[in-house]
Amino acid sequence: EEDHDHKLVKSEGIKSVLTLPILFQDTIIGMLRLLTRKKRVFTVDEISFSMALGEQVGIAISNSRMFSEMENQVNFMKEVQELSNLVSSSLDLSIILDTIVERLPQSLGCKGCSIRLLQSQSNQLELVASHGLSKMYLERGHVEHEKNVEAALSGDPVSIYDVSHDTRIIYKKNMEEEGIKSLLSVPIKAGNDVIGVLRILSDIAHFFTSSEINFAVTAAEVGGVAIRNAKTYLQITLLFNQIEENERFLANILDCIRPQLLVVDKDKHLILVNQVLQEVMDCSENDLLGRHYDALWKDRDYEEADCPVNKVLNTGKSATFTHKMFQNDEVYWYERTASPMIGSDGEVEYVIVVIRDITAKKQLEEEQLERVKLQGVVELAGTVAHEINSPLFAALGTAQLLEEDLEDQALIDDVKTIVRNLKEIGVLTKKMTSMTGFESRDYVGDAKIVEIK
Structure with a gap:
């Protein structure tokens, strides 16, 4: 290799070489070489001048490197920001x-x-x-x-x-x-x-x-x-798909409408909604995602303390809440069931909320309650009618016999009046035993009476 280097030097016509370090803050960062085509002995002044020149070159190179490094850092920061925006979108x-x-x-x-x-x-x-x-x-x-x-x-x-x-x-x-x-x-x-x-x-x-x-x-x-x-x-999408599959399966069996479904994070922001909820809220998926859960119910008739999502976030246990809503002057009942999704740290990470329209169920319960009330009134009316009929028939028979025995016309008229009223009571008890309904209406003061149907 030395012979090869000598040949290169000779072919280049180099006779003398002055090699100097390039320094920056007492650190060698490079090498400066001066080459001549004639043999030359470099003087002390020439060497000192070359050393000073090397130091200036070192400063210039270091400044250039520093500027280039700063420029690279700025470019990298811009690139990181752009990359962050791309992957976050x-x-x-x-x-x-x-x-x-x-x-x-x-x-x-x-x-x-x-x-x-x-x-x-x-x-x-x-x-x-x-x-x-x-x-x-x-x-x-x-x-x-x-x-x-x-x-x-x-x-x-x-x-x-x-x-x-x-x-x-x-x-x-x-x-x-x-x-x-x-x-x-x-x-x-x-x-x-x-x-x-x-x-x-x-x-x-x-x-x-x-x-x-x-x-x-x-x-x-x-x-x-x-x-x-x-x-x-x-993962949430897969879970949602599984829930949708189960809902479709149940819908085919029960022939009923799928419930509304949504998922919120710990800050109660919507991160997932199904199609049914979008239709009920009359909003697209993009309009709903990111919204606060409470904003969906700000005009609803319920207290914040009853919110099932709050209960799940506070207790980590499932919670159910039933409330009514007024839509187009009609009352609708909804049941909201919130279930926790537990993270690896054992804390609630997400909350799944299923919203079901139970208006038909509530109406059925009210109808059943009315039937129970009617049955109780009918049984009570039958009992009362039976208890009245026994002394009524005895009193009516006695009055009719008394009418036949009396000779005084005034007394006979009075007995006829008694008989007529007793018969009206008999008609009333007959209505009580065959009643099919009743209607409550106002009476004197705050009192109410029942009108038999």
């Missing part, structure tokens, strides 16, 4: 994953990107999204035991400049065939939990700066929160 997991793996390598000027998420049951990493990488490379095998992946799963980012000679890489041959030179592996976090690993791969030797690493870590955290939110939404 959707709850579709596939869209979120594709957005992350496409944007990150573009921002860092790299070849591709992959995301692997931990599966809770097997505790293994599953490839869920990739960009810029071949199918053959992605199917090379499990990566859980690679040291760079293990470090990322522990919460630490790992930057590898030369993957072909780094012991933290297992599949060196596959990376060489894929043309990968450098790698950045960062954890995907949701809160304090590591839920996966994001890897950015470069097809040129790339030294990842601290700004680039911080950018990738921040972007992965933004993605982690969005991924967890999307998974939570997916």
Whole structure:
């Protein structure tokens, strides 16, 4: 190699060389070389001047690097904000994953990107999204035991400049065939939990700066929160679909209208509504989602303390509340049943509310109550009529016999009056034994009497 260097120097016509360090704050950041085509002995003044020049060059280079670093940080901050807006605008997991793996390598000027998420049951990493990488490379095998992946799963980012000679890489041959030179592996976090690993791969030797690493870590955290939110939404959607399936099954059996259904979070904001509720409220799904639960019932006839959602959030137990509403001058009865969804921390995370129209049931109960009342009145009237008839018939018979024995016309007229009134009482008792209904009407003062039908 020295002979080769000498040949190059000779071919270039170089006779003398002055090599000086480039310093910045007493730290060597580079090297400055002065080359001549004639043999020359550099004087002390020339060397001092060159040293001063090297220091100025060091300052200029450091300032340029600092400005470039600050510019990169600003650009990365803008990119993180834009990425955050993109992934937050959707709850579709596939869209979120594709957005992350496409944007990150573009921002860092790299070849591709992959995301692997931990599966809770097997505790293994599953490839869920990739960009810029071949199918053959992605199917090379499990990566859980690679040291760079293990470090990322522990919460630490790992930057590898030369993957072909780094012991933290297992599949060196596959990376060489894929043309990968450098790698950045960062954890995907949701809160304090590591839920996966994001890897950015470069097809040129790339030294990842601290700004680039911080950018990738921040972007992965933004993605982690969005991924967890999307998974939570997916779980709730699956639960909602199961409930809908059960409702449809019951609807076919009972031939009845499906109840209204909604799901609220701990802050009582609607995060899920079914079609029936949208039709009853005459609002679209977008209009209802995000609204406060109490806003749906602000004009309703019930106390806030009776709200079943409040009871579930306070006690963690299911609660039911029945209330009436006035619609188009008619009274409707509704039964609201609230059930808790318990999170991993044992606290209520969501509340499922099922709202049923029980107006027909209430009307049936009222009709049954009226029938019971009527039956009681009929039985009471029959008993009273029976008790009256016994002395009535005796008194009527006695009066008729007395009428036949009397000779005084005035007394006879009085007895006839008695007989006539007794017969009217008999007609009344007959009506009491055959009554089919009654109607309450006002009498004297606050008193009311019953009119027999």
